[in-house]
Amino acid sequence: MSDLTVEPAPTPDSPTVGVRVLRTWSGPWRDHVGLVALALLAAQAVVRGALLANGYFTQDDFLMLTLSHQGLSGHMLFEDYSGHLFPGGFLIAWAQGTVAPLNWTVSVVVVMVLQTATAVMVWLPVRRLVAARWSAVPLYAVFLFCPITLWPTQWWAVAIQFLPVAFFLALAVYAFLCRLQDGARWGWPVSVGATVAALLFQERGLLVPVVLVWIAVAHTPVGPWWRRVVVAARDHLLVWASYAVLGIAYLVVHRALAPITTTPVDTPGDAAQLVGNFLGRNLLTGILGGSWTRRISGDSLVVPSWWAVGACLVALVAAVVWTVRRGGFTSVCGWSLILTYALVDVVLLFGGRAGSGPSYGMIPRYAADAVPAVVIGLAIVVRGVVQRSSARERAGRRTAVPALVVTALYLGSAAVSTTFMAPHQFNSEDRRYVEGIRSGLRIDPRTVLYDGQVPDGVMIYWFGRDARLSNVVGIAPEDPVFDLPSYDLRIADGRGRLHPVGLVGQVSARPTADPDCGYHVSGGWARVPLTAPISSPKAGPGLVMRIGYYSARGGFLDISAGGRFFRVPVRPRLQRVDLVVRGSLDSVDLSYDSPGTVCVTDVTVGFPVPGSS
Known part of the structure; x- marks a missing residue:
């Protein structure tokens, strides 16, 4: 071949292999x-x-970091990511999520x-x-x-x-x-x-x-x-x-x-x-x-x-x-x-x-x-x-x-x-959103976050159910928790500011004959019917159920709603607890595990929105 030149065999005076390699690259x-x-x-x-x-x-960054934060494994490295395979990328994501999330x-x-x-x-x-x-x-x-x-x-x-x-x-x-x-x-x-x-x-x-x-x-x-x-x-x-x-x-x-699912042109x-x-x-x-x-x-x-x-x-x-x-x-x-x-x-x-x-x-x-x-x-x-x-x-x-x-x-x-x-x-919207939430968590580390949909600029709606708050800040060093029963549930607005949860499109418990105590809940299960059935979106975030009650003593209140079971610590005096529920429900079942009675004064289920402080 015209461009082919073969290097001469090294002699005792020839440079060492290391020197030759260094010269070649430098x-x-x-x-x-x-x-x-x-x-x-x-x-x-x-x-x-x-x-x-x-x-x-922005966007896939959050989801890849969240997926890789589950731990280094073959399943994580060879994740089917929308029809793509890039174990090398997930390895870098795992290192980033582990060392500096x-x-x-x-x-x-x-x-x-x-x-x-x-x-x-x-x-x-x-x-x-x-x-x-x-x-x-x-x-x-x-x-x-x-x-x-x-x-x-x-x-x-x-x-x-x-x-x-x-x-x-x-x-x-x-x-x-x-x-x-x-x-x-x-x-x-x-x-x-x-x-x-x-x-x-x-x-x-x-x-x-x-x-x-x-x-x-x-x-x-x-x-x-x-x-x-x-x-x-x-x-x-x-x-x-x-x-x-x-x-x-x-x-x-x-x-x-x-496997890649193709989408033909029109x-x-x-x-x-x-x-x-x-x-x-x-x-x-x-x-x-x-x-x-x-x-x-x-x-x-x-x-x-x-x-x-x-x-x-x-x-x-x-x-x-x-x-x-x-x-x-x-x-x-x-x-x-x-x-x-x-x-x-x-x-x-x-x-x-x-x-x-x-x-x-x-x-x-x-x-x-x-x-x-x-x-x-x-x-x-x-x-x-x-x-x-x-x-x-x-x-x-x-x-x-x-x-x-x-x-x-x-x-x-x-x-x-x-x-x-x-x-x-520059993804300024993403930075403002994440840093706002993390700042709120540092102010009150006990905050429980509603795991709702995030703005399109952070994760677009194409991600479906994956475009939720836990996939954006779930690996943050502040260790946020999501959708747990809480006496102070918070929801993020589009700028990352945390607010109390307000409810829209809500339904309430049917009235009872006892306007003072409402529904009496003690050792057995008590059913609280709602005025109308309500359902959460199949692929979307959950509904919020707000239960108002009072009790003279502590213990635990067991709650069954929408096919999910919750156990909430009871606090004395008048209280209000929020729970995130999914699916369809027209009633809620309650049980109290301690002697005495819990008076459930109201139950409201609705779609959460940022409320006023």
Whole structure:
């Protein structure tokens, strides 16, 4: 193979293995280009770190932390999470939930470590692919500052999947390049092992061989395209066979543990529009530093202007035509890698969610995983252009100026888009809500919380019964308790402030002939009928039953309602106790376990709302 060079056998004067490894990994950073890359890496750490510091947990973050807080086990790690498997992500969630539950500062540190490691790893294959050293700088800037990667780094539950997958993709590519260019025997097992590791964090690890195939084709000797494909398949047959076995095994395991329920699109036109939105209005504009718009629906759907999409398409066509003419087949391989990866990605991503609608193609975090692959594809494109350039063009220092100018322009473009996007990812509502509840618990640690529905901005209604308070603050260090019988039950409003429980839509106990004592409850069971039946939502929070009573002594009051049994400590004098009940009920049964009588003066069942203090 033309790019294959075999290292000479070590001699007594040769460097040790450790030194050689150190030189291999540090070499890409030791020249002027490497120093510029380090400066960009430091700038990314500062910018993204500052943005992360202003963020907070949201949506899936709370549910993943709650699930992982149940304890480390195989069941938890391989949880079927809406048709997804990511044991690596749940392992990180378990560590976070165990060591620092709901501690955002620790989460920022974890994400920053993952982000820095990924950025370091991506630089290595980019430098190996780009023969013209300065040309690697703008490509690296794209990976570091691409606006659509802001979403999966700000959102903790996505970051602990996206960043490891990007890291292991870059590692697999680097190992494969070492095999191609240096004949490194470790390249094949490390590449396959990195893919296995990527699959532990997300299904998109299946796309690693898509990248490697095009790299192999681009590195084959000169000849017809079909000849290059045949040579690439033959020379790396063991690699492709390993990936085939790995892919089949993974799909079998995935189907057994987390089968995906597909939702078909309404019409072929919707499918085409979804793909078009993903490729043109999301990935393309994002890669070029867009979408330069304030039109952001909710907190995640970006709607670029028509002029932005049109300008990006023109720039793409011009770039493809120019580079293919200058770079020949190698550049074609780079563009083919980008297109193939994007198409397979959109099929893999929306195969189970196509019925959600074409607008989902404009959610940036869905396209962010393609950014590392796009950067690698662009590196192959540049490699093709450089290989067919004159020696003077390849070695001339004049390439530094245009590369740095392009980098500066890209940074400015990305900064504009990031300025528009960042405020939508700070999750201020989530922070205010959680910190308000935790503050209330610290004021009165004896508080019992009603486990009700949380605002959509914290956990959207799609979560169904999971979108409840215990899944948001249940693991808080204040150790909150929920839905227990309480003489001071509290309910949270939409801002996280705790209130006494008020009741709406309530029904009461039927009147009795004794207006002073009401229902007499002693050793046997006494039934208190309600004026009308009442039911709680099947998948929603429970009703609240409020029982007013008085007694001369203590003991326990046994209560049976809606198929549930409660035992409440009786307090002397006039009291009021709240219980959370579910299901349908038209009466309540009461029993007192001590000598004497409890007078139940009133029973009210209704839907809870924040009341006045």
